Each structure stands twice: as structure tokens, then as C-alpha cells.
Amino acid sequence: MNPKLCRILFSLAVLSWGVALLYFHASGRIVKYLAPDFRLIALIGGLGLAVLALFNLLTAGQQVSCGHNHSDGDEAHCHDHENSDIHPLLACVLMVLPLALSVAWTKDEYSAAALSRKGLYDAPQNTSVSFLSAVMPAITREEIEKGHRKTADGFYEFNLLELYFATGDREMQTAMDGLKIETEGRLIEERTRNAKGSRKRLYRLLMSCCAADSRAIPIVLEYGNNPLPTIDENQWVKVAGTMNFPMEEGLLQPILTVDRTVEAEPPFEESFLRNQ
Amino acid sequence: MSPDSQQDFALAFLSILFEGAPFILLGTLISGFIDVYLPPGTMDRFLPRNRKSAVVVAGLLGAVFPVCECAVVPVIRRLVGKGLPVSCALTYMLAAPIVNPITALSTWKAFQGQGAGMMTCSRLLLGFLVAVAVGLIVMRLPLSAVLKKPLVDSLAEKDAKNAKESGCCGEHSHDHTHHAQAASAANDGDRLVAAFRSAMKDFVDVGVYFAIGVTITALFNTGIAPGANWLDGLAANQTAAPAALMTLAFILSLCSTSDAFIAATLDKFSWGAKLAFLTFGPMMDVKLLFLYQTVLRKRFIVFLAIGLFVAIGAITIFWQHQIFQAR
Numbered sequence: 357m358n359p360k361l362c363r364i365l366f367s368l369a370v371l372s373w374g375v376a377l378l379y380f381h382a383s384g385r386i387v388k389y390l391a392p393d394f395r396l397i398a399l400i401g402g403l404g405l406a407v408l409a410l411f412n413l414l415t416a417g418q419q420v421s422c423g424h425n426h427s428d429g430d431e432a433h434c435h436d437h438e439n440s441d442i443h444p445l446l447a448c449v450l451m452v453l454p455l456a457l458s459v460a461w462t463k464d465e466y467s468a469a470a471l472s473r474k475g476l477y478d479a480p481q482n483t484s485v486s487f488l489s490a491v492m493p494a495i496t497r498e499e500i501e502k503g504h505r506k507t508a509d510g511f512y513e514f515n516l517l518e519l520y521f522a523t524g525d526r527e528m529q530t531a532m533d534g535l536k537i538e539t540e541g542r543l544i545e546e547r548t549r550n551a552k553g554s555r556k557r558l559y560r561l562l563m564s565c566c567a568a569d570s571r572a573i574p575i576v577l578e579y580g581n582n583p584l585p586t587i588d589e590n591q592w593v594k595v596a597g598t599m600n601f602p603m604e605e606g607l608l609q610p611i612l613t614v615d616r617t618v619e620a621e622p623p624f625e626e627s628f629l630r631n632q
Numbered sequence: 633m634s635p636d637s638q639q640d641f642a643l644a645f646l647s648i649l650f651e652g653a654p655f656i657l658l659g660t661l662i663s664g665f666i667d668v669y670l671p672p673g674t675m676d677r678f679l680p681r682n683r684k685s686a687v688v689v690a691g692l693l694g695a696v697f698p699v700c701e702c703a704v705v706p707v708i709r710r711l712v713g714k715g716l717p718v719s720c721a722l723t724y725m726l727a728a729p730i731v732n733p734i735t736a737l738s739t740w741k742a743f744q745g746q747g748a749g750m751m752t753c754s755r756l757l758l759g760f761l762v763a764v765a766v767g768l769i770v771m772r773l774p775l776s777a778v779l780k781k782p783l784v785d786s787l788a789e790k791d792a793k794n795a796k797e798s799g800c801c802g803e804h805s806h807d808h809t810h811h812a813q814a815a816s817a818a819n820d821g822d823r824l825v826a827a828f829r830s831a832m833k834d835f836v837d838v839g840v841y842f843a844i845g846v847t848i849t850a851l852f853n854t855g856i857a858p859g860a861n862w863l864d865g866l867a868a869n870q871t872a873a874p875a876a877l878m879t880l881a882f883i884l885s886l887c888s889t890s891d892a893f894i895a896a897t898l899d900k901f902s903w904g905a906k907l908a909f910l911t912f913g914p915m916m917d918v919k920l921l922f923l924y925q926t927v928l929r930k931r932f933i934v935f936l937a938i939g940l941f942v943a944i945g946a947i948t949i950f951w952q953h954q955i956f957q958a959r
Contacts, residue, residue: 401654
């Protein structure tokens with residue numbers, strides 16, 4: 357292939373990656389894909405890719421010497437610098453096609469099936485992280501009440517992660533059992549142990565570095581004789597009620613017996629982030 | 633593919649791509665500038681003349697030049713072309729993603745409350761030892777058994793030219809000066825353009841394989857649940873657990889700077905199995921399988937993968953018995 361055309365094709369392929377990174381960053385959608393530590397790196401990477409691509413695009417027709425002394429002449433040497441293992445057209449297709457399809461397909465979130473595969477319906481003790489409980493100090497009911505804000509109607513505001521991991525911590529369970537709490541997350545149908553149809557599930561994602569390594573952090577919502585809320589699946593809600601950790605079918609479950617459910621705005625940081 | 637599967641694939645694909653692309657860019661920019669600005673044989677000068685000592689020092693270079701596994705492949709590709717012995721280059725390639733301060737810090741942070749110091753030291757030491765062992769073995773192999781044919785031909789061609797120039801200059805050691813003098817005469821603007829072209833070409837070469845690897849990883853990642861159940865069943869088996877987690881590391885293709893955060897959540901598994909996950913993953917995974925093909929022969933990659941799997945598995949089982957359980 358003509359070297360100039362080859363450089364133009366490569367530049368466009370590299371530019372497509374740079375533009376994708378910059379677009380997702382500028383639009384704010386990057387928060388759904390990367391943890392904060394990686395977002396600045398992604399921005400710098402996107403800018404770097406754009407600069408690399410545009411520089412090469414603008415100088416694609418320029419004849420240059422790389423400065424090395426080669427008896428075969430510059431043309432042969434520069435060919436060596438730019439010679440690729442793969443046909444340039446195929447290389448561009450392989451780089452651009454999956455990216456283009458993914459940008460077209462993405463909805464910035466996982467489907468219910470993928471969430472299920474990422475632990476949405478797993479019992480907490482099967483997925484608890486011992487180092488989180490290890491770094492937490494010994495907790496009493498008084499300390500819990502002191503450490504959490506109280507809503508006007510008497511519910512302590514809790515992070516969903518605390519409720520989830522309390523299931524693997526006997527001390528926390530004892531201190532929290534029967535406590536009136538409020539928390540937020542996304543509402544989704546309950547598929548397990550829900551013969552009466554009186555349950556829903558509340559979840560958020562725990563992201564370490566990127567969406568691919570995120571895991572669902574769920575608790576069970578019990579509505580008892582009250583009607584289930586008529587809120588769309590995956591809608592953000594604030595729920596308030598009484599927290600318990602009963603044993604069901606041999607598994608300890610974090611269950612919130614709900615007093616009220618209201619729709620809520622998504623929080624600024626949708627996913628939990630490890631070590632933050 | 634159903635719309636739900638498309639949506640899941642896209643999210644996983646883009647997130648891994650966004651996470652890895654900047655590191656590939658860093659690696660290819662370094663490699664592009666090495667290509668144009670670094671005279672042949674320069675890296676060789678930083679290493680001891682004794683080949684075995686050079687391999688050992690190469691295993692520690694990641695502490696000075698910290699790069700992850702995505703970034704290291706284009707760098708070593710250029711370094712080999714610039715005269716770095718293949719044994720040293722491979723040692724650096726395998727060790728640098730593990731034996732570097734960023735990976736050490738992330739491992740230590742992720743394993744807080746789970747013997748962070750012991751896990752971090754074990755990971756760095758095992759990564760270093762395995763990489764040096766591979767380097768010492770590669771030292772005894774012919775280049776044609778390790779490198780891709782075009783790279784071997786290119787090195788042979790350069791050797792022939794060096795020999796010719798040595799005859800002209802009187803002795804081989806004058807080669808670097810010869811090149812440096814020629815380089816200094818060149819137009820700086822031309823060299824910058826050449827460096828950027830070389831970097832772009834490297835980025836495309838690595839980017840293609842990375843895109844294929846990420847595609848496969850995203851497909852596995854979004855369908856990982858049946859595998860997770862299977863993994864849980866193997867956790868109690870001391871021999872199968874390291875093998876299972878090495879397989880998981882191979883499929884997930886996580887970056888060495890972040891894989892410790894995943895390993896720390898695998899609380900059903902022993903420390904030895906997690907150590908296997910953290911050592912094998914940065915050396916061999918689906919994404920690297922494709923990246924390595926830009927430098928190494930396919931047959932060598934297969935032997936390397938099997939060798940690493942067996943050696944790391946055996947060492948971590950021993951480590952679990954002798955060190956972790958003794959604590």
C-alpha cells in the first residue's frame with residue numbers, strides 16, 4: 357500500500373480511539389466505565405492519541421530522514437520503521453470495528469442478566485470481603501447511631517455497602533438488627549426466595565478499576581402485606597425500614613422490611629469504589 | 633447476539649479499552665522514541681557484561697522503568713531491535729509488570745488486613761524469580777526458536793551491517809559513535825516526525841492485538857457466572873485452586889496495576905492460589921497472548937504459557953504449605 361495512504365489510515369484508526377476516550381470523558385459518561393484513579397489517565401491518553409494521530413495525519417506526505425546512517429537509503433529505512441505485520445486495511449478494521457459497535461451498542465450499564473452473573477443474586481456470605489470488615493473498628497449500637505445522620509422521620513442514613521457487608525460480620529449484625537435505616541440504590545425484581553411475591557432487591561455496583569471488574573452489592577427488600585412499589589426496574593430509589601439478618605434456607609440474608617420507597621436522583625458517583 | 637448481550641459486551645469492552653489504551657500509548661511513545669533516538673546497543677551498556685548477571689539485573693529494571701504488561705511489549709520489541717539480548721528483554725518483559733512500585737503499592741493497598749506485607753513481598757519475589765528463570769533458559773535457546781522470523785531476519789541484517797561497518801571503522805565498539813555522529817547530522821524535525829510515525833505504527837500493531845484480546849475478554853467477562861460457580865467448587869482443593877485462579881487470570885486479562893483488587897475479593901481461596909493469580913496473570917493472559925505474537929514465535933508462546941502455568945502453580949502450592957500456613 358502507498359505509504360502516505362497507509363499513514364492516513366493508521367492516523368484515522370488511532371484518532372478514533374482518541375476521540376472515543378475524549379468523548380466519553382467530556383460527556384461525563386466515563387464515570388460509568390472507569391474508577392476515578394483511571395479517569396485522568398484516560399483523558400491524558402485520549403489527548404495523547406489525538407495528538408499522535410493528528411500529527412501523523414498532517415505530516416503524512418512529508419519525506420523524512422530518521423537520522424540513522426543507512427547505506428540502503430532513507431526510503432528503505434523508513435519503510436523498516438513503518439512496516440507492519442498486518443495489512444493496514446485489516447489493522448484499521450480490527451481496531452475500529454469493535455470500538456464502533458461498542459459505542460453504538462452501549463447503554464452505560466449492564467443488563468439484568470449480566471448483573472445476575474456479577475453477583476446480584478448471590479448470598480452475601482459467599483462474596484463478603486474480609487479485609488473490609490478487618491479495617492472496621494469494633495462497633496456498638498450507640499456508635500452506629502452516633503456515626504450516621506438521622507432523617508426527619510427517624511431513620512439512620514446508611515450506605516448500601518455497609519448493610520451488605522454487615523451480613524458477614526456478626527458484631528455488626530447484632531448492633532444493627534432491628535435498626536430503622538434509610539439507604540439508596542437501584543430497584544430490581546427479586547428472583548430468589550420470593551414465593552409470596554412480596555420482595556424486591558436493592559443494589560449498587562462495586563467497581564475496583566473499571567466496569568468490567570464491577571460486582572453487584574445487593575440487599576433484599578421485604579414489603580410484607582404492603583403493595584410493591586410501581587417504580588420502573590433499575591430506577592434509583594431511597595428506601596427506609598427496619599433492618600434484619602434472618603437465616604433463610606441456610607443462608608444469612610440482609611433484609612430491609614420497608615416502610616417507604618421513593619424515587620431518587622442517581623448519586624454523583626453511581627458505583628461504589630474500593631478503598632474510598 | 634441479543635440486545636442485552638450487545639449492551640453487556642459494549643460496556644465491558646469499552647471499560648477495558650479505556651483502561652488499557654493510555655498505557656499502550658505510553659509504551660508505544662517510549663518505543664517510538666527509542667527506535668529513532670536511541671543508538672543501537674545503548675541498553676546493552678547498562679547491563680553487566682556477564683550474561684547471567686545481565687538477566688538478573690533485567691529482572692529488576694521494572695523498579696526503575698515501571699510499566700504494565702500492555703506497555704512493556706512494544707518497548708521490548710524495540711529494545712530487541714536495538715540490540716538488547718533477547719534473554720534480558722524477556723526477563724524484563726515478564727518481571728516489569730510485577731516488580732515495579734505501582735504494582736507493589738496496589739497489592740499492598742488491596743490486601744490490607746489480609747497479610748498485605750507478606751503478599752506483596754511474595755508477589756514481587758516470585759515474579760522476579762520466575763522471570764529470571766525464563767531469561768536464563770532463553771539464553772540457551774537460538775534466536776530463531778524464540779523470536780518471530782521477520783524480527784530474527786531484521787536482527788541478522790543489522791548484525792551483518794554492523795560487521796561490515798566494524799570492518800570499515802576498525803572495531804565493533806565504534807559502531808555507536810558512528811551512528812551517533814550520523815544522527816546528530818540529521819534534521820531534528822525529521823527525526824521527530826520519524827519518531828511519531830514509528831510510535832503510531834507500534835500503536836496500531838499492538839492496538840490490533842489488544843482489541844482482539846479485549847473483545848474475547850469482554851465476551852468471557854460478561855458470561856463469567858457459570859465459571860464462578862465452578863471456581864468456588866475448586867477453592868478447597870489445594871492443587872486445583874491455583875490452577876483455577878491462573879485460568880481465571882488468563883481469561884480476565886486484568887492489568888497488573890489493578891488485579892490485586894480482584895484477587896483480594898476471592899476470599900474462598902488460599903493465599904497461595906491468589907499468589908498464583910497475581911503472578912501468572914501479568915505474565916500470560918488472553919490479551920498478552922495476542923500482544924506476544926508481535927514479537928515471539930507462536931510455538932515459543934505455547935511453551936512459555938505451559939511452563940509458566942506449571943512452574944508458578946507448583947511454586948505457589950509449595951509457598952502455601954511452607955510460608956503462608958506457617959504464619
